[in-house]
Amino acid sequence: MDVRAAGRDDFTALLALCDAQLRDGAGAGTDRGGFGAARADPLELYEALFDPPRRAWAWLAWADGEAVGYAGATAGCSLLHRRNYLRLESLFVRPRTHAPAAVERRLFLHVLRTADALGCANLQWNLPATLAARLREALPPEAVRTGSVHYVLPLDEHDGGAARQAGG
Secondary structure (H helix, E strand, C coil): CEEEECCCHHHHHCCCCHHHHHCCCCCCCCCCHCCCCCCCCCCCHHHHHCCCCEEEEEEEECCCCEEEEEEEEEEEECCCCCCEEEEEEEEEECCCCHHHHHHHHHHHHHHHHHHHHHCCCCCCCCCCCHHHHHHHCCCCCCCCCCCCCCCCCCCCCCHHHHHHCCCC
């Protein structure tokens, strides 16, 4: 098994894993709330991953020439702490992959190393509780679980134009 940063040539494989996660992953078939459906046109994601300024990173796990898992992260900046951080957005391994917990751990470690190499203050993530419980055992003792609540407010026009309704 090999884990490496996704390149432009890996984009189709990455999209297939994203689609598989929506279909088969943790939370599949549950209410997606304000997240809505994935866009059919992946240009915005492609630009975030590969065009400067880079705003997103992805890593793929490969077994026998097949992409079996991925991790995706985005850049963030804390105004309060005046420091950058990396946010783990997705961590997915296809069901029935050999040793999925080991694959998840290797993907997570690539994200962690990248956050460190970028000089980030920390690595943050919001994950489904089932995945968070599996990862907890592999985390360093200094990892802190916060009590924050995650809200999603849809901004697409067909979702009611929430920004305009808020008095924009």
